[in-house]
Amino acid sequence: MSTIFGIPTPALYGQILIGLINGSFYAMLSLGLAVIFGLLRVINFAHGAQYMLGAFAAYLLLNYLGVNYWLALVLAPLIVGVIAVIIERTMLSRLYSVDHLYGLLLTFGLALIMEGAFRHWFGAAGQPYAAPSQLTGAVNLGFMFMPIYRGWVVVASLVVCIGTWLLIEKTRLGAYLRAATENATLVQAFGVNVPLLLTLTYGLGAALAAFAGVLAAPIYQVSPLMGSNLIIIVFAVVVVGGMGSILGAIVTGYVLGVLEGLTKVFYPEASSIVIFVIMAIVLLVRPAGLFGREE
Amino acid sequence: MSSAPLLEVRGLNAWYGESHVLHGVDLDIHEGETVTLLGRNGAGKTTTLRAIMGILRRREGVIRLRGKDLLALPLHKVAQSGLGYVPEERGIFASLSVSENLMLPPTVSEGGMSVEEIYALFPNLYERRSSQGTKLSGGEQQMLAIARVLRTGARIILLDEPTEGLAPVIVQRIGDVLVALKKRGMTILLVEQNFRFAKKVADRFYLMEDGRMVNSFPGHELDARMDELHEVLGV
Numbered sequence: 001m002s003t004i005f006g007i008p009t010p011a012l013y014g015q016i017l018i019g020l021i022n023g024s025f026y027a028m029l030s031l032g033l034a035v036i037f038g039l040l041r042v043i044n045f046a047h048g049a050q051y052m053l054g055a056f057a058a059y060l061l062l063n064y065l066g067v068n069y070w071l072a073l074v075l076a077p078l079i080v081g082v083i084a085v086i087i088e089r090t091m092l093s094r095l096y097s098v099d100h101l102y103g104l105l106l107t108f109g110l111a112l113i114m115e116g117a118f119r120h121w122f123g124a125a126g127q128p129y130a131a132p133s134q135l136t137g138a139v140n141l142g143f144m145f146m147p148i149y150r151g152w153v154v155v156a157s158l159v160v161c162i163g164t165w166l167l168i169e170k171t172r173l174g175a176y177l178r179a180a181t182e183n184a185t186l187v188q189a190f191g192v193n194v195p196l197l198l199t200l201t202y203g204l205g206a207a208l209a210a211f212a213g214v215l216a217a218p219i220y221q222v223s224p225l226m227g228s229n230l231i232i233i234v235f236a237v238v239v240v241g242g243m244g245s246i247l248g249a250i251v252t253g254y255v256l257g258v259l260e261g262l263t264k265v266f267y268p269e270a271s272s273i274v275i276f277v278i279m280a281i282v283l284l285v286r287p288a289g290l291f292g293r294e295e
Numbered sequence: 296m297s298s299a300p301l302l303e304v305r306g307l308n309a310w311y312g313e314s315h316v317l318h319g320v321d322l323d324i325h326e327g328e329t330v331t332l333l334g335r336n337g338a339g340k341t342t343t344l345r346a347i348m349g350i351l352r353r354r355e356g357v358i359r360l361r362g363k364d365l366l367a368l369p370l371h372k373v374a375q376s377g378l379g380y381v382p383e384e385r386g387i388f389a390s391l392s393v394s395e396n397l398m399l400p401p402t403v404s405e406g407g408m409s410v411e412e413i414y415a416l417f418p419n420l421y422e423r424r425s426s427q428g429t430k431l432s433g434g435e436q437q438m439l440a441i442a443r444v445l446r447t448g449a450r451i452i453l454l455d456e457p458t459e460g461l462a463p464v465i466v467q468r469i470g471d472v473l474v475a476l477k478k479r480g481m482t483i484l485l486v487e488q489n490f491r492f493a494k495k496v497a498d499r500f501y502l503m504e505d506g507r508m509v510n511s512f513p514g515h516e517l518d519a520r521m522d523e524l525h526e527v528l529g530v
Binding site for chain 2: 172175176178179181182183185186187188189190191192193194195
């Protein structure tokens with residue numbers, strides 16, 4: 001059996017794949033957080049809960065309404081997006097004029113309520129959610145076997161990340177968003193309905209989290225705390241990439257996922273802290289993050 | 296000049312937080328007119344523009360455009376009723392290219408300049424259309440800030456110190472642009488310290504001091520009033 005630095009190559013490739021999959025979730029979630037923070041200046045602590053809601057929406061749609069995975073992939077983000085829009089309109093938008101800390105506290109409180117409610121209804125144990133039949137099984141890539149669903153997750157997350165990036169960088173709506181991130185008052189003075197833009201952005205960010213949640217449902221179990229386990233790492237990813245940087249969030253998400261996977265191979269003891277070590281180093285060397293602009 | 300003014304400001308008071316900065320400002324601008332606000336730094340010229348635009352929210356009094364009350368409107372509706380704003384700091388967005396900056400403000404009515412006309416008026420902007428907005432020189436940024444509101448079909452443009460900090464040749468160029476706009480029938484409210492520049496374009500002047508309008512006179516009287524102005528403006 002071939003080895004690299006004494007590590008059997010199948011184990012290495014396997015960990016890289018796991019890293020890519022984790023990285024896919026880091027990228028999708030940190031992307032939403034970065035978009036929301038960039039425009040609203042709110043650190044959305046409810047992001048993990050919105051990811052969890054996405055997974056639960058898929059689970060509930062399947063078990064109570066017989067809605068399949070593919071439809072859930074569309075419906076769950078829509079449902080969570082609408083909930084987020086209501087949250088922004090009725091609560092979050094009232095806090096823009098006060099210190100940003102209040103937005104953080106509000107979203108943190110909402111996350112606790114949502115997670116608490118689902119723990120009350122479903123218990124802390126995870127609920128199983130089967131991958132759709134089209135995506136079960138594995139393919140032989142020649143150097144390793146890859147479960148088809150895992151390959152799909154990587155592809156789907158890349159499509160969503162690139163799509164979101166194109167939306168922000170290449171469209172008129174994206175230009176409004178970028179400009180409003182710099183100077184919202186002036187953009188509004190030009191006649192753009194910035195309050196609506198803020199609402200839609202929060203809805204979009206939450207919908208991205210929910211989409212990630214549906215993708216995650218067949219891999220990790222659907223559990224009330226699935227988001228809070230992940231969100232701390234995702235915050236570290238956002239900090240490393242640079243607060244508010246879209247491209248930074250995406251690239252850093254995948255790279256840190258893979259680095260974490262590699263650490264599991266070469267020095268497993270450090271695998272659960274490697275991302276935070278990197279975060280600390282980046283904060284020391286480049287406080288604005290790898291892709292962030294100094295303010 | 297007997298018709299109703301296009302923009303009418305009556306008894307405008309405004310506050311920055313607790314500090315009362317405009318005290319009963321009155322101002323009329325008729326269709327096609329260029330009106331210039333003169334005054335020292337801190338006299339309230341920029342504040343008047345910001346209060347008319349609705350960027351400064353704490354206001355009392357009357358601001359009417361064609362008889363329509365602007366005071367009650369949310370900020371984005373003010374531009375939609377036909378005001379185009381060119382801020383003192385120019386407000387060019389760093390994360391947008393020159394052409395994206397140009398295309399940013401939504402169209403508010405028919406009759407704005409086409410992109411081709413704008414590029415014909417500002418050839419530099421065409422050459423640098425794919426550069427990052429803030430990579431332009433100060434003069435080019437000023438031209439971009441003006442060009443940006445010409446596309447939208449705004450009927451009145453509020454120009455805040457367009458010549459500040461620019462080389463004489465650029466000032467000349469901006470003066471030519473304003474004259475061209477006047478010829479097209481654009482209504483302009485200009486804040487300017489450089490009254491040799493303002494003289495070229497202004498039909499009327501208003502003089503501000505300590506957040507109040509203290510005088511107004513037609514453009515041709517500027518030379519005769521130089522001594523008085525030097526005293527008030529301290530230049």
